[in-house]
Amino acid sequence: MRRFVPVLALAVLAFALPPLAAATKTSFLLTQATMSAYYVLASLGLCALMGYAGQISMGQAAFFAIGGYASSFLSTLNLPTAASGQAEAPFARLLDGAGLLARGADAYGAPTLSLSPALACLCAVLLAAAVAALIGTPILRLKGHYLAMATLGFGIVIEKIARGTKALGGADGISGVPSLRILPGVEVTGGRQARAANFTIAWVLLALGLALLVNLVRSRSGRALRALHDGEAAADAMGVDTARYKLKVFVLGAVYAAVAGAFLTHFNGSIGPGEANAMKSVRYVAIVAIGGMANLTGTVVAGLVLNFLSLRGVFGSLDDGVFGAILVIVMLINIGGARRRPAAGAAGLPGRLSGFAQRVRSVFPARRDRSAR
Amino acid sequence: MSAILSVQGLSRAFGGLRAVDGVGFEAGRERITAVIGPNGAGKTTLFNLISGSLAPDSGKVLFDGDDITGMKPYRVARRGIARTFQAIKLSGRMTALENVMIGRHVRSRAGFLEGMLAAPWARAEERSIREEAMKAVELLGIAEYAGRETGTLPFGIQRSVELARALASEPKLLLLDEPASGLNARETKELAELIARIRDRGVSILVVEHDMSLVMGISDEIVVLDFGKKLAQGAPREIQRNKDVIAIYLGEDDA
Numbered sequence: 001m002r003r004f005v006p007v008l009a010l011a012v013l014a015f016a017l018p019p020l021a022a023a024t025k026t027s028f029l030l031t032q033a034t035m036s037a038y039y040v041l042a043s044l045g046l047c048a049l050m051g052y053a054g055q056i057s058m059g060q061a062a063f064f065a066i067g068g069y070a071s072s073f074l075s076t077l078n079l080p081t082a083a084s085g086q087a088e089a090p091f092a093r094l095l096d097g098a099g100l101l102a103r104g105a106d107a108y109g110a111p112t113l114s115l116s117p118a119l120a121c122l123c124a125v126l127l128a129a130a131v132a133a134l135i136g137t138p139i140l141r142l143k144g145h146y147l148a149m150a151t152l153g154f155g156i157v158i159e160k161i162a163r164g165t166k167a168l169g170g171a172d173g174i175s176g177v178p179s180l181r182i183l184p185g186v187e188v189t190g191g192r193q194a195r196a197a198n199f200t201i202a203w204v205l206l207a208l209g210l211a212l213l214v215n216l217v218r219s220r221s222g223r224a225l226r227a228l229h230d231g232e233a234a235a236d237a238m239g240v241d242t243a244r245y246k247l248k249v250f251v252l253g254a255v256y257a258a259v260a261g262a263f264l265t266h267f268n269g270s271i272g273p274g275e276a277n278a279m280k281s282v283r284y285v286a287i288v289a290i291g292g293m294a295n296l297t298g299t300v301v302a303g304l305v306l307n308f309l310s311l312r313g314v315f316g317s318l319d320d321g322v323f324g325a326i327l328v329i330v331m332l333i334n335i336g337g338a339r340r341r342p343a344a345g346a347a348g349l350p351g352r353l354s355g356f357a358q359r360v361r362s363v364f365p366a367r368r369d370r371s372a373r
Numbered sequence: 374m375s376a377i378l379s380v381q382g383l384s385r386a387f388g389g390l391r392a393v394d395g396v397g398f399e400a401g402r403e404r405i406t407a408v409i410g411p412n413g414a415g416k417t418t419l420f421n422l423i424s425g426s427l428a429p430d431s432g433k434v435l436f437d438g439d440d441i442t443g444m445k446p447y448r449v450a451r452r453g454i455a456r457t458f459q460a461i462k463l464s465g466r467m468t469a470l471e472n473v474m475i476g477r478h479v480r481s482r483a484g485f486l487e488g489m490l491a492a493p494w495a496r497a498e499e500r501s502i503r504e505e506a507m508k509a510v511e512l513l514g515i516a517e518y519a520g521r522e523t524g525t526l527p528f529g530i531q532r533s534v535e536l537a538r539a540l541a542s543e544p545k546l547l548l549l550d551e552p553a554s555g556l557n558a559r560e561t562k563e564l565a566e567l568i569a570r571i572r573d574r575g576v577s578i579l580v581v582e583h584d585m586s587l588v589m590g591i592s593d594e595i596v597v598l599d600f601g602k603k604l605a606q607g608a609p610r611e612i613q614r615n616k617d618v619i620a621i622y623l624g625e626d627d628a
Contacts, residue, residue, distance in 0.1 A: 212489040219488030220481050227464055227475045234462035239450035239479035
């Protein structure tokens with residue numbers, strides 16, 4: 001059960017931190033902590049894809065944006081209504097009858113009719129999964145940096161679509177996104193009164209997302225993913241349909257990002273094309289990398305800390321630069337490690353630390369010994 | 374009883390090189406069939422054609438009476454053919470036991486969702502995967518290494534882990550690609566005994582090998598390849614006396 005300790009810790013903190021923050025008069029920090037949890041959720045999906053299955057994606061932000069945009073677009077729709085207030089289209093009337101439409105008001109107070117946020121959110125996640133399945137099928141045949149470039153290109157396309165589409169608000173994005181009711185009394189929404197509750201929602205969701213992946217990586221499917229990471233030929237020869245597994249984990253990563261994107265958008269009440277930016281994708285990759293690649297707990301811890309600091313503005317104008325620098329450093333240390341593996345057998349924390357120190361040293365090539373010549 | 378594997382007129386060329394050229398032979402049930410030949414004879418190409426890693430230009434591969442020609446490796450594996458690799462292909466960061474558990478992939482079926490939700494039946498399946506993998510590990514006498522990270526194990530042990538992984542899938546046919554490469558004389562002898570023991574448990578074996586000492590003692594039938602063509606076929610004793618075989622292995626006097 002030791003593997004569920006991080007899950008439990010998240011769940012406990014989800015309920016323990018709000019009263020603590022209230023007692024220390026630091027409740028304002030909960031807003032950034034809530035947003036961090038959603039960004040970490042997107043990184044977790046990438047951790048399964050990149051850390052465990054070894055398939056790099058530089059387009060994770062695109063799926064985050066698809067989730068956020070689709071959910072906000074559908075929940076801020078203005079369906080044509082008849083004078084009676086009823087939806088005009090027969091299909092819309094059907095949805096209305098099933099309680100799946102929501103009535104609201106636009107900025108001028110005129111009544112609007114749109115999809116209920118819960119349905120919009122569900123559609124958004126399904127859309128992201130469908131897009132992932134569609135582009136994943138051809139793209140996942142690529143390997144290594146070819147895959148990285150292709151996913152990067154995909155991310156850029158999505159950002160440009162978001163920025164250039166009038167119905168999606170162009171460069172302004174979509175605002176006035178309604179709150180999302182998950183259960184009676186549980187609503188994803190901004191605002192001071194809802195701050196503590198929303199922190200709990202986000203962290204519980206993160207704990208849940210983590211728990212599912214903790215299970216996955218230790219399951220038959222998780223082993224298959226790790227095996228194909230280490231060698232597709234061997235996994236294939238043991239009966240693993242590698243193409244299918246890669247597609248499944250790609251879709252799973254997209255679903256994590258889309259859920260995170262949709263929830264954060266309903267929390268913020270708005271979304272802009274910046275969420276689809278390639279730099280956001282770099283952040284997700286950097287967080288998985290510094291977390292230790294195939295390390296779910298590492299991703300959560302690194303993600304919560306870095307996102308929180310970034311959202312608090314600690315990095316100032318160097319914000320994106322910090323994440324870029326992290327990537328450079330992590331890659332250097334890892335490649336050094338691959339060149340010179342630490343001696344076997346050193347177990348436990350001391351062993352790991354000495355292994356780490358050795359890898360850091362190996363980044364700097366040793367000076368040539370003159371006396372040996 | 375028909376042969377477990379029947380290879381008929383199999384050919385594959387790489388550019389102008391006919392790596393495998395109209396090769397045909399049968400491998401008997403619960404017997405050890407060896408394919409030998411000098412370097413570049415087409416042994417590994419033949420092996421890859423059977424296991425599905427390569428598609429043939431022409432010819433047929435029948436397994437247990439079914440046509441598996443050109444089938445993808447994972448489909449071939451699901452039909453009951455397991456293989457090892459000449460250059461060991463294991464997940465170095467996983468434990469030896471976890472590697473062997475991958476061998477049970479074809480014998481289990483829990484999907485992504487069941488895995489994520491840790492469904493009770495999936496957990497029960499996981500336990501049986503672990504037990505069966507442990508049996509294979511014990512059969513090969515490497516139980517003491519089961520919990521160790523595979524990348525840190527000695528080469529000979531890694532070979533055994535790979536063999537255990539293949540056996541864990543309970544194959545009908547086991548394909549061994551140069552299993553003695555990198556092993557010393559004593560390890561080779563132990564391997565030969567092990568392969569014979571596996572056959573006696575009811576597994577048919579096709580071994581591609583360079584090392585004559587391994588195959589002569591245990592093979593029931595030997596196929597000799599040279600320049601992509603079948604040069605000879607027969608029991609070890611016949612092969613040892615075959616002039617053509619002696620010529621390619623020791624060189625011809627009148628060349």
